[in-house]
Amino acid sequence: MSLSFTEKWNQATRRNNSLVCVGLDADPAQLPASVRAKADPVLYFNQQIIDVTCDLVCCYKPNFAFYSALGADGFATLKRTLDHIPADIPVLIDAKVGDIGNVAAQYARAFYELLGGDALTVTPYMGADCVAPFTAYKDRTTFLVCLTSNRGADDFQKDPLGDRPLYEQVVAKARAWNAANNIGLVVGATQPAGLARVRALAPDMPLLIPGIGAQSGDIAAAVKNGCDSRGAGILINSSRGILYASPGSDFAAAARQATLALRDAINAHRP
Amino acid sequence: MSLSFTEKWNQATRRNNSLVCVGLDADPAQLPASVRAKADPVLYFNQQIIDVTCDLVCCYKPNFAFYSALGADGFATLKRTLDHIPADIPVLIDAKVGDIGNVAAQYARAFYELLGGDALTVTPYMGADCVAPFTAYKDRTTFLVCLTSNRGADDFQKDPLGDRPLYEQVVAKARAWNAANNIGLVVGATQPAGLARVRALAPDMPLLIPGIGAQSGDIAAAVKNGCDSRGAGILINSSRGILYASPGSDFAAAARQATLALRDAINAHRP
Numbered sequence: 261m262s263l264s265f266t267e268k269w270n271q272a273t274r275r276n277n278s279l280v281c282v283g284l285d286a287d288p289a290q291l292p293a294s295v296r297a298k299a300d301p302v303l304y305f306n307q308q309i310i311d312v313t314c315d316l317v318c319c320y321k322p323n324f325a326f327y328s329a330l331g332a333d334g335f336a337t338l339k340r341t342l343d344h345i346p347a348d349i350p351v352l353i354d355a356k357v358g359d360i361g362n363v364a365a366q367y368a369r370a371f372y373e374l375l376g377g378d379a380l381t382v383t384p385y386m387g388a389d390c391v392a393p394f395t396a397y398k399d400r401t402t403f404l405v406c407l408t409s410n411r412g413a414d415d416f417q418k419d420p421l422g423d424r425p426l427y428e429q430v431v432a433k434a435r436a437w438n439a440a441n442n443i444g445l446v447v448g449a450t451q452p453a454g455l456a457r458v459r460a461l462a463p464d465m466p467l468l469i470p471g472i473g474a475q476s477g478d479i480a481a482a483v484k485n486g487c488d489s490r491g492a493g494i495l496i497n498s499s500r501g502i503l504y505a506s507p508g509s510d511f512a513a514a515a516r517q518a519t520l521a522l523r524d525a526i527n528a529h530r531p
Numbered sequence: 532m533s534l535s536f537t538e539k540w541n542q543a544t545r546r547n548n549s550l551v552c553v554g555l556d557a558d559p560a561q562l563p564a565s566v567r568a569k570a571d572p573v574l575y576f577n578q579q580i581i582d583v584t585c586d587l588v589c590c591y592k593p594n595f596a597f598y599s600a601l602g603a604d605g606f607a608t609l610k611r612t613l614d615h616i617p618a619d620i621p622v623l624i625d626a627k628v629g630d631i632g633n634v635a636a637q638y639a640r641a642f643y644e645l646l647g648g649d650a651l652t653v654t655p656y657m658g659a660d661c662v663a664p665f666t667a668y669k670d671r672t673t674f675l676v677c678l679t680s681n682r683g684a685d686d687f688q689k690d691p692l693g694d695r696p697l698y699e700q701v702v703a704k705a706r707a708w709n710a711a712n713n714i715g716l717v718v719g720a721t722q723p724a725g726l727a728r729v730r731a732l733a734p735d736m737p738l739l740i741p742g743i744g745a746q747s748g749d750i751a752a753a754v755k756n757g758c759d760s761r762g763a764g765i766l767i768n769s770s771r772g773i774l775y776a777s778p779g780s781d782f783a784a785a786a787r788q789a790t791l792a793l794r795d796a797i798n799a800h801r802p
Contacts, residue, residue, distance in 0.1 A: 284633075287637070311716030319755060323630070323634055323637075324635045325628070325630060325635070325637035325638045325641070326634075326637050328606075328637065328638060328640070328641035329637040329640040329641045329645070330643045331606060331610075331641070332606045332607040334641075334653060335599075335602060335603045335606060336603040339602075351599075354630075356628065356629055356654070357596070357627065358627055358654060358676075359594070359625075359627050360679070360680065360681045360746075361681070362558075363556075363594055363596045363597075364596070366558070366594075366596035366597050366599065367596045367599060367600070369600040369666060370596070370599035370600045370602070370605075371599075374600070374602045377740075381656050383627070383629060383656065384552065384686075384687070385654065385656045385676070385687045385688065386676070386679050386681060386683050386684065386686075386687075386688075387679075387681065387682065387683015387684060387685065387687060387688070388682070388686055389681050389682055389683045390681065390683050391683075403658070405629075405656070408631070408657050408658075409631065410631045410632070410657060410658065410660050410661065411658065411659070411660050412658015412659045412660045412661050412662075413657065413658060414656050414658065415655075415658030415659055415704060416655070416656045416657075416658060416692065416697065416700065416701075416704075417656065417657075417658075418695055419692050419700070420692065420693055421687065421690050421692045421697060422690055422691055426656075426687065426692060426697070429687060429690070430687075433686060433687075445725050451698075473655075475774065487731045489585075501707040515757065
């Protein structure tokens with residue numbers, strides 16, 4: 261019997277003593293020359309990255325955009341990448357989809373069935389009936405976009421919706437929709453106060469935290485404000501900081517070093 | 532020199548005297564048996580639908596979810612479908628993507644460059660920097676999700692954000708971001724009052740209006756409340772009502788009849 265996202269993730273977190281999620285977001289233009297010469301450069305690159313990091317992470321997170329941009333071969337490259345990930349490390353597919361029920365069911369089929377993702381990011385702003393087709397997969401975890409790491413988070417997410425900011429309304433709905441206990445939230449590391457607020461409102465929900473590294477979020481604050489009462493419950497994502505730790509043919513060794521350094525920097529702040 | 536979305540769309544609207552957009556959202560499980568026997572059932576079905584409707588529509592709108600759900604062949608099926616659409620009918624790819632800048636750039640590459648879409652739906656709630664990579668393609672039109680046709684529109688979109696509902700805030704931002712005059716809005720036909728309000732706030736923006744047919748939106752109200760001062764400026768989408776007009780081998784003739792009937796029903800209400 262296969263494990264749920266929650267089980268796989270908790271086990272990987274403990275086994276690897278790690279809150280690190282590696283974002284598998286390879287841009288072909290940024291790969292080392294030695295990799296670009298391969299038949300499927302992104303697949304080869306991903307396999308190397310996975311091989312040198314799989315004892316150091318709690319999750320992998322491919323962003324679907326990077327595979328869409330590969331054109332007709334992208335889906336197969338993503339599938340083969342996921343096939344290479346050890347079965348005891350969960351996969352969170354980052355696609356931020358959100359659409360009406362019959363459309364959402366098609367995305368659920370693509371990401372949860374065909375690709376076999378353990379978790380998925382979903383944009384919740386179209387409401388309950390657009391989220392339900394994903395949470396219907398009870399053993400998967402659906403992460404709702406809540407408070408993002410970019411500057412544009414100010415445009416809508418932090419404005420007051422009724423008597424609280426929109427992102428807090430997302431937390432409230434996420435709790436209301438969480439009958440199967442399989443909803444998580446996406447909160448950027450660049451939002452330390454918002455992160456603390458979300459954790460206070462949702463003490464037990466898994467939080468996916470992007471925004472460290474290239475986006476300059478603060479690791480100490482992310483850990484301090486994001487962790488649950490067990491000193492865990494978060495996935496701190498790094499993509500570019502690990503994938504491109506070295507531009508040369510030593511990229512894999514450099515990626516391992518960067519992952520190790522990130523894991524230890526995070527763990528230094530865990531309670 | 533190729534035409535912009537706006538030019539193609541205005542010309543097709545006039546040439547075909549039509550505000551109808553056909554949603555190319557074929558679900559393999561719902562195709563007639565005669566079609567399911569083909570090598571690429573969805574491609575064959577789409578080609579038949581396009582052949583019998585291309586003199587009756589102003590746009591085609593494939594929803595990316597349905598092609599993702601085809602797995603490794605989906606992207607190629609979508610590309611071949613788009614290649615079959617006459618060059619003088621624009622293509623609006625419905626993907627409702629929304630992510631940070633470097634990710635959005637990958638989606639723009641997939642949908643605007645590799646697939647050659649003339650327009651795209653984008654989820655705006657992550658803010659300005661997540662929309663800008665799409666509007667940077669000045670000859671394409673980026674349609675922002677504003678007020679959707681489903682019940683879940685009540686969960687966030689209609690709640691007051693500051694002194695106005697969230698969907699009105701989306702209209703205000705869309706206007707502010709519209710320097711290149713290439714932003715449109717998605718407003719469901721099931722929201723007649725909201726549609727009138729959006730049109731009042733954005734007199735000249737193209738409005739994509741889903742939600743008639745299977746979702747029971749009112750055509751008369753959609754036309755009356757949605758049209759601009761020229762009696763045009765809207766795309767009324769129908770997917771299931773046209774694709775599945777007949778479950779049998781006469782699906783194409785039935786689809787043509789349904790498209791013709793919808794075009795005429797819409798035109799009867801144009802000022």
